[in-house]
Amino acid sequence: MADIPTAAISRLVTYLRILEQLEAQDVSRTSSNDLAERANVTPFQVRKDLAYFGRFGTRGMGYTVAVLKRELVRVLGLNQTWNVVIIGMGRLGQAIANYPATDYRFEYVGAFDIHPDLVGTTVRGLEVQHTNQLAHFVQQQAHTPGRVDMGFIAVPPESGQAAAQALVGAGVKGILNFAPVVIQPRTLERAGHHEVSEEWHGVIIENVDFLAGMKRLAFYILNPQLKITDSEEHL
Protein backbone atom coordinates (compact mmCIF):
# COMPACT_ATOMS: atom_id res chain seq x y z
CA MET A 1 0.00 0.00 0.00
CA ALA A 2 1.27 3.49 -0.80
CA ASP A 3 2.27 5.97 1.90
CA ILE A 4 -0.86 7.54 3.30
CA PRO A 5 -0.84 11.13 4.52
CA THR A 6 -2.28 11.60 8.01
CA ALA A 7 -4.60 14.22 6.55
CA ALA A 8 -6.24 11.50 4.43
CA ILE A 9 -7.07 9.54 7.59
CA SER A 10 -8.58 12.65 9.16
CA ARG A 11 -10.69 13.11 6.05
CA LEU A 12 -11.86 9.47 6.09
CA VAL A 13 -13.15 10.07 9.61
CA THR A 14 -14.95 13.19 8.37
CA TYR A 15 -16.49 11.27 5.45
CA LEU A 16 -17.70 8.64 7.92
CA ARG A 17 -19.29 11.34 10.08
CA ILE A 18 -21.02 12.81 7.02
CA LEU A 19 -22.29 9.34 6.01
CA GLU A 20 -23.72 8.88 9.52
CA GLN A 21 -25.47 12.25 9.22
CA LEU A 22 -26.83 11.33 5.77
CA GLU A 23 -28.07 8.00 7.12
CA ALA A 24 -29.78 9.80 10.03
CA GLN A 25 -31.51 11.94 7.38
CA ASP A 26 -32.60 8.81 5.47
CA VAL A 27 -30.43 9.70 2.48
CA SER A 28 -29.40 6.44 0.84
CA ARG A 29 -27.16 7.58 -2.05
CA THR A 30 -24.26 9.99 -2.27
CA SER A 31 -21.44 10.91 -4.64
CA SER A 32 -17.88 12.15 -4.44
CA ASN A 33 -19.21 15.61 -5.42
CA ASP A 34 -21.72 15.59 -2.57
CA LEU A 35 -19.21 14.29 0.00
CA ALA A 36 -16.65 16.81 -1.23
CA GLU A 37 -19.01 19.73 -0.83
CA ARG A 38 -20.01 18.68 2.69
CA ALA A 39 -16.38 18.03 3.71
CA ASN A 40 -15.07 21.18 2.03
CA VAL A 41 -12.56 19.40 -0.22
CA THR A 42 -12.43 18.64 -3.95
CA PRO A 43 -14.23 15.62 -5.45
CA PHE A 44 -10.83 14.44 -6.72
CA GLN A 45 -9.56 14.45 -3.13
CA VAL A 46 -12.52 12.31 -1.98
CA ARG A 47 -11.90 9.75 -4.73
CA LYS A 48 -8.17 9.72 -4.06
CA ASP A 49 -8.63 9.26 -0.29
CA LEU A 50 -11.05 6.38 -0.79
CA ALA A 51 -8.83 4.79 -3.45
CA TYR A 52 -6.12 4.11 -0.86
CA PHE A 53 -8.42 1.47 0.57
CA GLY A 54 -10.20 -0.07 -2.38
CA ARG A 55 -12.98 0.56 -4.88
CA PHE A 56 -16.16 1.52 -3.12
CA GLY A 57 -18.44 2.90 -5.80
CA THR A 58 -19.38 2.26 -9.38
CA ARG A 59 -17.92 4.81 -11.74
CA GLY A 60 -20.51 7.49 -12.47
CA MET A 61 -23.01 5.87 -10.12
CA GLY A 62 -21.86 7.25 -6.79
CA TYR A 63 -22.06 5.39 -3.51
CA THR A 64 -24.67 3.67 -1.40
CA VAL A 65 -24.49 5.46 1.95
CA ALA A 66 -24.91 2.29 4.06
CA VAL A 67 -22.31 0.35 2.06
CA LEU A 68 -19.68 3.08 2.04
CA LYS A 69 -20.26 3.68 5.74
CA ARG A 70 -19.82 -0.03 6.51
CA GLU A 71 -16.61 -0.10 4.48
CA LEU A 72 -15.17 2.95 6.24
CA VAL A 73 -16.10 1.44 9.62
CA ARG A 74 -14.14 -1.66 8.62
CA VAL A 75 -11.15 0.30 7.24
CA LEU A 76 -10.96 2.38 10.43
CA GLY A 77 -11.24 -0.71 12.66
CA LEU A 78 -14.44 0.52 14.31
CA ASN A 79 -16.17 -2.88 14.03
CA GLN A 80 -14.04 -4.15 16.91
CA THR A 81 -13.86 -3.24 20.59
CA TRP A 82 -11.19 -0.82 21.78
CA ASN A 83 -10.48 -0.69 25.50
CA VAL A 84 -9.39 2.63 26.90
CA VAL A 85 -7.83 3.87 30.13
CA ILE A 86 -7.93 7.56 31.03
CA ILE A 87 -5.07 9.21 32.90
CA GLY A 88 -6.26 12.38 34.60
CA MET A 89 -9.76 12.37 36.06
CA GLY A 90 -10.16 16.07 36.76
CA ARG A 91 -12.79 18.08 34.90
CA LEU A 92 -11.43 17.15 31.47
CA GLY A 93 -11.13 13.40 32.18
CA GLN A 94 -14.62 13.39 33.67
CA ALA A 95 -16.03 15.27 30.68
CA ILE A 96 -14.46 12.73 28.33
CA ALA A 97 -15.64 9.71 30.32
CA ASN A 98 -19.17 11.06 30.55
CA TYR A 99 -19.47 12.39 27.03
CA PRO A 100 -22.76 11.04 25.67
CA ALA A 101 -21.66 10.18 22.17
CA THR A 102 -18.93 7.59 22.59
CA ASP A 103 -20.03 5.86 19.45
CA TYR A 104 -18.76 2.55 18.13
CA ARG A 105 -17.12 0.12 20.49
CA PHE A 106 -14.80 2.20 22.63
CA GLU A 107 -14.99 0.98 26.23
CA TYR A 108 -13.49 2.75 29.23
CA VAL A 109 -11.89 0.04 31.39
CA GLY A 110 -9.76 2.08 33.78
CA ALA A 111 -9.42 5.60 35.21
CA PHE A 112 -6.29 6.95 36.91
CA ASP A 113 -5.16 10.08 38.69
CA ILE A 114 -2.53 11.05 41.24
CA HIS A 115 -4.67 13.47 43.22
CA PRO A 116 -5.81 12.07 46.60
CA ASP A 117 -9.20 13.84 46.26
CA LEU A 118 -9.91 11.90 43.07
CA VAL A 119 -8.41 8.48 43.79
CA GLY A 120 -11.18 6.22 45.08
CA THR A 121 -14.03 8.25 43.58
CA THR A 122 -16.24 6.67 40.93
CA VAL A 123 -16.65 8.12 37.44
CA ARG A 124 -19.09 6.46 35.05
CA GLY A 125 -18.89 3.26 37.07
CA LEU A 126 -15.07 3.19 37.16
CA GLU A 127 -13.20 3.53 40.43
CA VAL A 128 -10.37 6.02 39.96
CA GLN A 129 -7.06 4.31 40.79
CA HIS A 130 -3.73 5.90 41.61
CA THR A 131 -1.57 6.26 38.49
CA ASN A 132 1.16 4.25 40.21
CA GLN A 133 -1.21 1.24 39.81
CA LEU A 134 -1.32 1.66 36.03
CA ALA A 135 1.43 -0.79 35.06
CA HIS A 136 -0.01 -3.44 37.38
CA PHE A 137 -3.50 -2.89 35.95
CA VAL A 138 -2.35 -3.09 32.32
CA GLN A 139 -0.40 -6.27 33.02
CA GLN A 140 -3.33 -7.85 34.86
CA GLN A 141 -5.68 -7.14 31.96
CA ALA A 142 -3.23 -8.13 29.25
CA HIS A 143 -4.61 -11.57 28.45
CA THR A 144 -8.25 -10.85 29.20
CA PRO A 145 -11.01 -9.34 27.04
CA GLY A 146 -10.35 -6.15 29.05
CA ARG A 147 -6.89 -5.78 27.50
CA VAL A 148 -5.90 -2.09 27.36
CA ASP A 149 -5.63 -0.87 23.76
CA MET A 150 -5.42 2.89 24.24
CA GLY A 151 -4.64 5.46 26.89
CA PHE A 152 -6.12 8.93 26.97
CA ILE A 153 -4.07 11.68 28.58
CA ALA A 154 -6.26 14.31 30.24
CA VAL A 155 -3.79 15.79 32.74
CA PRO A 156 -2.56 19.39 33.06
CA PRO A 157 0.09 20.31 30.48
CA GLU A 158 3.05 20.02 32.85
CA SER A 159 2.13 16.38 33.56
CA GLY A 160 1.53 15.33 29.96
CA GLN A 161 4.98 13.92 29.28
CA ALA A 162 5.00 11.94 32.56
CA ALA A 163 1.54 10.50 31.85
CA ALA A 164 2.72 9.40 28.41
CA GLN A 165 5.78 7.76 29.92
CA ALA A 166 3.57 5.94 32.46
CA LEU A 167 1.36 4.59 29.67
CA VAL A 168 4.22 3.60 27.40
CA GLY A 169 6.16 2.09 30.30
CA ALA A 170 3.07 0.00 31.07
CA GLY A 171 3.07 -1.25 27.49
CA VAL A 172 0.24 0.83 26.02
CA LYS A 173 1.00 1.59 22.37
CA GLY A 174 -1.82 3.96 21.45
CA ILE A 175 -2.21 7.38 23.05
CA LEU A 176 -4.83 10.05 22.57
CA ASN A 177 -3.26 13.13 24.08
CA PHE A 178 -5.50 15.99 25.22
CA ALA A 179 -2.71 17.85 27.02
CA PRO A 180 -1.31 20.80 25.06
CA VAL A 181 2.22 19.45 24.84
CA VAL A 182 4.15 17.80 22.03
CA ILE A 183 5.07 14.48 23.63
CA GLN A 184 8.60 13.29 22.90
CA PRO A 185 9.71 9.65 23.05
CA ARG A 186 12.25 8.87 25.76
CA THR A 187 15.75 8.67 24.36
CA LEU A 188 18.77 6.90 25.79
CA GLU A 189 22.32 7.90 25.12
CA ARG A 190 24.23 5.03 23.61
CA ALA A 191 27.73 5.22 22.20
CA GLY A 192 27.53 8.99 22.07
CA HIS A 193 24.21 9.39 20.29
CA HIS A 194 20.57 9.41 21.30
CA GLU A 195 18.33 6.48 20.58
CA VAL A 196 14.62 6.15 21.15
CA SER A 197 14.23 3.79 24.09
CA GLU A 198 12.73 0.43 23.22
CA GLU A 199 9.35 0.75 24.91
CA TRP A 200 8.60 3.70 22.63
CA HIS A 201 8.97 1.69 19.42
CA GLY A 202 5.64 1.47 17.65
CA VAL A 203 3.93 3.97 19.95
CA ILE A 204 1.27 6.01 18.19
CA ILE A 205 0.19 9.39 19.51
CA GLU A 206 -2.82 11.32 18.31
CA ASN A 207 -3.35 14.81 19.65
CA VAL A 208 -6.66 16.46 20.46
CA ASP A 209 -5.44 19.87 21.46
CA PHE A 210 -8.13 22.48 21.86
CA LEU A 211 -5.61 25.25 22.49
CA ALA A 212 -4.14 24.43 19.08
CA GLY A 213 -7.64 24.66 17.61
CA MET A 214 -8.05 28.12 19.14
CA LYS A 215 -4.81 29.24 17.53
CA ARG A 216 -5.73 27.92 14.10
CA LEU A 217 -9.05 29.72 14.39
CA ALA A 218 -7.31 32.98 15.35
CA PHE A 219 -5.14 32.68 12.25
CA TYR A 220 -8.12 32.08 9.95
CA ILE A 221 -10.13 34.96 11.41
CA LEU A 222 -7.13 37.23 11.00
CA ASN A 223 -6.57 36.20 7.39
CA PRO A 224 -9.97 36.07 5.69
CA GLN A 225 -8.39 36.88 2.35
CA LEU A 226 -6.20 33.77 2.30
CA LYS A 227 -7.06 30.92 0.05
CA ILE A 228 -7.01 27.96 2.39
CA THR A 229 -7.43 24.45 1.13
CA ASP A 230 -8.10 21.18 2.88
CA SER A 231 -6.72 19.39 -0.13
CA GLU A 232 -3.13 18.38 -0.09
CA GLU A 233 -2.30 19.10 -3.67
CA HIS A 234 -3.14 22.12 -5.68
CA LEU A 235 -5.23 20.69 -8.47
Added chain:
Amino acid sequence: MADIPTAAISRLVTYLRILEQLEAQDVSRTSSNDLAERANVTPFQVRKDLAYFGRFGTRGMGYTVAVLKRELVRVLGLNQTWNVVIIGMGRLGQAIANYPATDYRFEYVGAFDIHPDLVGTTVRGLEVQHTNQLAHFVQQQAHTPGRVDMGFIAVPPESGQAAAQALVGAGVKGILNFAPVVIQPRTLERAGHHEVSEEWHGVIIENVDFLAGMKRLAFYILNPQLKITDSEEHL
Protein backbone atom coordinates in the same frame (compact mmCIF):
# COMPACT_ATOMS: atom_id res chain seq x y z
CA MET B 1 0.13 34.86 -1.15
CA ALA B 2 -0.13 31.29 -2.40
CA ASP B 3 -2.89 28.93 -1.34
CA ILE B 4 -2.04 27.53 2.06
CA PRO B 5 -3.09 24.03 3.02
CA THR B 6 -4.88 23.80 6.36
CA ALA B 7 -2.35 21.15 7.37
CA ALA B 8 0.40 23.79 7.14
CA ILE B 9 -1.44 25.94 9.68
CA SER B 10 -1.77 22.95 12.02
CA ARG B 11 1.95 22.36 11.69
CA LEU B 12 2.75 26.06 12.41
CA VAL B 13 0.85 25.67 15.68
CA THR B 14 2.87 22.54 16.45
CA TYR B 15 6.14 24.33 15.66
CA LEU B 16 5.09 27.12 18.02
CA ARG B 17 4.36 24.58 20.77
CA ILE B 18 7.78 23.00 20.24
CA LEU B 19 9.46 26.42 20.38
CA GLU B 20 7.68 27.11 23.69
CA GLN B 21 8.95 23.80 25.04
CA LEU B 22 12.49 24.55 23.84
CA GLU B 23 12.33 27.97 25.47
CA ALA B 24 11.15 26.38 28.73
CA GLN B 25 14.23 24.14 28.52
CA ASP B 26 16.47 27.19 27.95
CA VAL B 27 17.36 26.07 24.43
CA SER B 28 18.06 29.21 22.41
CA ARG B 29 18.81 27.86 18.92
CA THR B 30 17.06 25.36 16.68
CA SER B 31 17.08 24.24 13.04
CA SER B 32 14.63 22.91 10.51
CA ASN B 33 16.12 19.45 11.11
CA ASP B 34 15.53 19.69 14.85
CA LEU B 35 12.00 21.08 14.47
CA ALA B 36 11.24 18.43 11.86
CA GLU B 37 12.35 15.59 14.09
CA ARG B 38 10.31 16.88 17.03
CA ALA B 39 7.24 17.48 14.86
CA ASN B 40 7.60 14.21 12.96
CA VAL B 41 7.79 15.80 9.51
CA THR B 42 10.60 16.34 7.00
CA PRO B 43 12.99 19.32 7.25
CA PHE B 44 11.83 20.33 3.76
CA GLN B 45 8.26 20.50 5.07
CA VAL B 46 9.32 22.77 7.94
CA ARG B 47 11.10 25.16 5.59
CA LYS B 48 8.20 25.13 3.14
CA ASP B 49 5.62 25.81 5.86
CA LEU B 50 7.62 28.73 7.24
CA ALA B 51 8.30 30.09 3.77
CA TYR B 52 4.59 30.87 3.27
CA PHE B 53 5.05 33.65 5.80
CA GLY B 54 8.49 35.06 5.22
CA ARG B 55 12.14 34.34 5.80
CA PHE B 56 12.80 33.57 9.43
CA GLY B 57 16.29 32.10 9.55
CA THR B 58 19.66 32.52 7.96
CA ARG B 59 20.46 29.80 5.48
CA GLY B 60 22.59 27.16 7.17
CA MET B 61 22.43 29.00 10.51
CA GLY B 62 19.10 27.77 11.81
CA TYR B 63 16.76 29.83 13.94
CA THR B 64 16.83 31.74 17.20
CA VAL B 65 14.09 30.14 19.28
CA ALA B 66 12.83 33.41 20.77
CA VAL B 67 12.76 35.18 17.39
CA LEU B 68 11.02 32.38 15.51
CA LYS B 69 8.52 32.02 18.35
CA ARG B 70 7.76 35.75 18.28
CA GLU B 71 7.29 35.63 14.51
CA LEU B 72 4.93 32.65 14.68
CA VAL B 73 2.96 34.37 17.46
CA ARG B 74 2.57 37.35 15.15
CA VAL B 75 1.66 35.24 12.09
CA LEU B 76 -0.96 33.34 14.07
CA GLY B 77 -2.43 36.53 15.54
CA LEU B 78 -1.69 35.51 19.11
CA ASN B 79 -0.28 38.90 20.07
CA GLN B 80 -3.81 40.28 20.19
CA THR B 81 -6.78 39.58 22.46
CA TRP B 82 -9.46 37.16 21.28
CA ASN B 83 -12.79 37.24 23.12
CA VAL B 84 -14.65 33.97 23.34
CA VAL B 85 -18.16 32.87 24.26
CA ILE B 86 -18.90 29.26 25.11
CA ILE B 87 -22.22 27.63 24.18
CA GLY B 88 -22.84 24.59 26.35
CA MET B 89 -21.75 24.77 29.98
CA GLY B 90 -22.12 21.12 30.94
CA ARG B 91 -19.07 19.07 31.89
CA LEU B 92 -17.27 19.79 28.63
CA GLY B 93 -17.90 23.55 28.63
CA GLN B 94 -16.84 23.74 32.28
CA ALA B 95 -13.68 21.73 31.58
CA ILE B 96 -12.81 24.09 28.72
CA ALA B 97 -13.51 27.26 30.73
CA ASN B 98 -11.47 26.00 33.68
CA TYR B 99 -8.60 24.49 31.73
CA PRO B 100 -5.43 25.87 33.32
CA ALA B 101 -3.39 26.49 30.20
CA THR B 102 -5.38 29.02 28.23
CA ASP B 103 -2.22 30.59 26.96
CA TYR B 104 -1.94 33.79 24.97
CA ARG B 105 -4.72 36.29 25.06
CA PHE B 106 -7.90 34.28 24.78
CA GLU B 107 -10.52 35.71 27.14
CA TYR B 108 -13.84 34.09 27.99
CA VAL B 109 -16.43 36.86 27.97
CA GLY B 110 -19.71 34.91 27.96
CA ALA B 111 -21.11 31.47 28.79
CA PHE B 112 -24.45 30.14 27.54
CA ASP B 113 -26.62 27.09 27.97
CA ILE B 114 -30.30 26.19 27.60
CA HIS B 115 -30.53 23.94 30.65
CA PRO B 116 -32.39 25.55 33.61
CA ASP B 117 -30.00 23.85 36.09
CA LEU B 118 -27.04 25.63 34.50
CA VAL B 119 -28.45 29.05 33.61
CA GLY B 120 -27.62 31.44 36.47
CA THR B 121 -24.71 29.41 37.81
CA THR B 122 -21.22 30.89 37.73
CA VAL B 123 -18.30 29.26 35.92
CA ARG B 124 -14.85 30.85 36.19
CA GLY B 125 -16.46 34.13 37.15
CA LEU B 126 -18.96 34.13 34.27
CA GLU B 127 -22.68 33.92 34.91
CA VAL B 128 -24.19 31.34 32.57
CA GLN B 129 -26.88 33.01 30.45
CA HIS B 130 -29.66 31.38 28.48
CA THR B 131 -28.66 30.79 24.87
CA ASN B 132 -31.67 32.85 23.75
CA GLN B 133 -29.75 35.87 25.15
CA LEU B 134 -26.78 35.24 22.87
CA ALA B 135 -27.73 37.56 19.99
CA HIS B 136 -28.52 40.38 22.42
CA PHE B 137 -25.21 39.84 24.24
CA VAL B 138 -23.15 39.81 21.04
CA GLN B 139 -24.85 42.98 19.80
CA GLN B 140 -24.35 44.73 23.14
CA GLN B 141 -20.64 43.91 23.16
CA ALA B 142 -20.09 44.68 19.48
CA HIS B 143 -18.49 48.09 19.83
CA THR B 144 -16.76 47.53 23.17
CA PRO B 145 -13.39 45.97 23.99
CA GLY B 146 -15.43 42.87 24.95
CA ARG B 147 -16.47 42.32 21.31
CA VAL B 148 -17.10 38.62 20.68
CA ASP B 149 -14.54 37.19 18.27
CA MET B 150 -15.15 33.46 18.61
CA GLY B 151 -17.75 31.02 19.83
CA PHE B 152 -16.95 27.60 21.22
CA ILE B 153 -19.59 24.90 20.81
CA ALA B 154 -19.55 22.42 23.69
CA VAL B 155 -23.07 21.03 23.46
CA PRO B 156 -24.21 17.44 22.91
CA PRO B 157 -23.93 16.29 19.29
CA GLU B 158 -27.65 16.63 18.50
CA SER B 159 -27.51 20.33 19.44
CA GLY B 160 -24.31 21.19 17.56
CA GLN B 161 -25.94 22.48 14.40
CA ALA B 162 -28.43 24.64 16.36
CA ALA B 163 -25.64 26.13 18.50
CA ALA B 164 -23.72 27.00 15.34
CA GLN B 165 -26.79 28.66 13.86
CA ALA B 166 -27.28 30.66 17.07
CA LEU B 167 -23.68 31.90 16.92
CA VAL B 168 -23.73 32.70 13.22
CA GLY B 169 -27.16 34.32 13.49
CA ALA B 170 -25.72 36.53 16.24
CA GLY B 171 -22.92 37.58 13.89
CA VAL B 172 -20.05 35.48 15.26
CA LYS B 173 -17.75 34.49 12.39
CA GLY B 174 -15.30 32.15 14.11
CA ILE B 175 -16.39 28.84 15.62
CA LEU B 176 -14.42 26.21 17.49
CA ASN B 177 -16.68 23.18 17.40
CA PHE B 178 -16.20 20.46 20.02
CA ALA B 179 -19.43 18.63 19.11
CA PRO B 180 -18.88 15.54 16.97
CA VAL B 181 -20.92 16.76 14.03
CA VAL B 182 -19.95 18.21 10.68
CA ILE B 183 -21.67 21.58 10.77
CA GLN B 184 -23.32 22.64 7.54
CA PRO B 185 -24.04 26.25 6.58
CA ARG B 186 -27.71 27.12 6.30
CA THR B 187 -28.87 27.15 2.71
CA LEU B 188 -31.86 28.90 1.21
CA GLU B 189 -33.66 27.76 -1.89
CA ARG B 190 -33.65 30.48 -4.48
CA ALA B 191 -34.82 30.10 -8.07
CA GLY B 192 -34.65 26.32 -7.76
CA HIS B 193 -31.14 25.97 -6.35
CA HIS B 194 -29.62 26.12 -2.89
CA GLU B 195 -27.56 29.07 -1.81
CA VAL B 196 -25.62 29.53 1.40
CA SER B 197 -27.56 32.04 3.44
CA GLU B 198 -25.87 35.40 3.85
CA GLU B 199 -25.00 35.27 7.55
CA TRP B 200 -22.83 32.21 6.83
CA HIS B 201 -20.56 34.03 4.38
CA GLY B 202 -17.07 34.21 5.80
CA VAL B 203 -17.81 31.90 8.74
CA ILE B 204 -14.82 29.83 9.79
CA ILE B 205 -15.25 26.56 11.64
CA GLU B 206 -12.45 24.64 13.30
CA ASN B 207 -13.25 21.25 14.75
CA VAL B 208 -11.80 19.75 17.91
CA ASP B 209 -13.44 16.35 17.80
CA PHE B 210 -12.10 13.86 20.27
CA LEU B 211 -14.27 11.06 18.92
CA ALA B 212 -12.58 11.64 15.56
CA GLY B 213 -9.20 11.42 17.33
CA MET B 214 -10.20 8.06 18.82
CA LYS B 215 -11.08 6.76 15.36
CA ARG B 216 -7.81 7.91 13.82
CA LEU B 217 -5.96 6.23 16.66
CA ALA B 218 -7.89 2.97 16.12
CA PHE B 219 -6.88 3.04 12.45
CA TYR B 220 -3.19 3.60 13.25
CA ILE B 221 -3.11 0.86 15.89
CA LEU B 222 -4.76 -1.52 13.45
CA ASN B 223 -2.31 -0.69 10.66
CA PRO B 224 1.17 -0.58 12.18
CA GLN B 225 2.70 -1.62 8.86
CA LEU B 226 1.42 1.44 7.01
CA LYS B 227 3.78 4.17 6.08
CA ILE B 228 2.03 7.26 7.36
CA THR B 229 3.36 10.70 6.70
CA ASP B 230 2.52 14.09 8.13
CA SER B 231 4.04 15.66 5.06
CA GLU B 232 1.79 16.56 2.22
CA GLU B 233 4.03 15.62 -0.62
CA HIS B 234 5.99 12.46 -1.02
CA LEU B 235 9.54 13.71 -1.26
